[in-house]
Amino acid sequence: MEIGYKIKALRERKNITRKHVALELGMTEEGYAKIECNEVDLNTEKLLKISQIIDVTLTDFFKNECSIVNNQHDFKDQSKAQGIVINHLPEKYIETLQDLVSSQKREIDNQKKEIEFLKIENESQKKEIEFLKIENESQKKEIELLIK
Numbered sequence: 001m002e003i004g005y006k007i008k009a010l011r012e013r014k015n016i017t018r019k020h021v022a023l024e025l026g027m028t029e030e031g032y033a034k035i036e037c038n039e040v041d042l043n044t045e046k047l048l049k050i051s052q053i054i055d056v057t058l059t060d061f062f063k064n065e066c067s068i069v070n071n072q073h074d075f076k077d078q079s080k081a082q083g084i085v086i087n088h089l090p091e092k093y094i095e096t097l098q099d100l101v102s103s104q105k106r107e108i109d110n111q112k113k114e115i116e117f118l119k120i121e122n123e124s125q126k127k128e129i130e131f132l133k134i135e136n137e138s139q140k141k142e143i144e145l146l147i148k
Contacts, residue, residue: 003093006061011036011054021051024053041092044099058100062093075099 012019022032025046034040037052042050051058 002038003042004036004060007050008036009053010060011058014054014056016054021050021053024050042096044096044103047096048100058097062097 011018018032018036019029022029025032035046046056047061051061067073
């Protein structure tokens with residue numbers, strides 16, 4: 001099943017109108033209809049936005065496009081079973097998924113950097129608070145001396 005038809009099926013299953021999705025994407029309903037009819041190529045960002053609008057995961061768009069063949073039938077614990085994946089995804093969808101993974105990895109790296117920055121900023125603020133406490137105590141003692 002091509003991605004546009006899958007998007008349409010998932011959208012309809014969620015009882016979301018084509019008009020609603022088009023509005024959320026900032027495009028005309030006719031333009032969005034072309035996506036669902038596979039008349040236009042879909043970029044990674046738009047596919048991610050559509051998944052958010054219709055509240056599905058990206059993998060939902062690709063379910064039933066590949067199957068796992070179990071070549072070890074004698075395991076009682078299926079988690080130990082070994083299998084091979086027979087992939088039926090068109091190359092452009094594999095590339096789209098690879099782009100999404102790369103984009104997510106970049107986002108994770110950026111968030112890790114931001115976390116490190118915030119940790120450093122937090123430590124700096126803790127030191128500033130300690131300094132202000134000491135300064136406050138010093139000023140209190142100074143006031144006490146002036147009062148006496």
